[in-house]
Amino acid sequence: MVSKILFWSAFGVATRLMQLGIEMRPFFQRGALIWYPVFGSIGASFGWWMTGVEQRQVQLLQQRKNILIEKRKRRAEREAAGEEPGGALTAHTGS
Numbered sequence: 872m873v874s875k876i877l878f879w880s881a882f883g884v885a886t887r888l889m890q891l892g893i894e895m896r897p898f899f900q901r902g903a904l905i906w907y908p909v910f911g912s913i914g915a916s917f918g919w920w921m922t923g924v925e926q927r928q929v930q931l932l933q934q935r936k937n938i939l940i941e942k943r944k945r946r947a948e949r950e951a952a953g954e955e956p957g958g959a960l961t962a963h964t965g966s
Contacts, residue, residue: 876918883914 887910891897 875922876915879918879921880911880915883910883912883917886910886914 884907887907
């Protein structure tokens with residue numbers, strides 16, 4: 872998690888440097904050096920938020936996977952017991 876936050880922090884600073892490069896302004900000015908930690912912290916907060924989003928999505932996918940596995944297990948047990956896949960309401964039209 873820390874590595875992702877550090878990555879996004881560096882991304883925030885790199886974004887600022889790219890912006891200054893596009894504007895053809897000097898990267899290091901005496902009055903502008905105070906803003907680099909601000910851009911880094913904005914990038915770090917975005918990374919922290921994205922890490923939380925990723926964790927919630929992984930948890931949700933794991934829950935859905937467990938539900939599907941249980942459903943398949945119950946279906947396999949029903950089929951092994953001799954029931955038809957559609958249940959008792961299945962009508963056969965044979966020739």
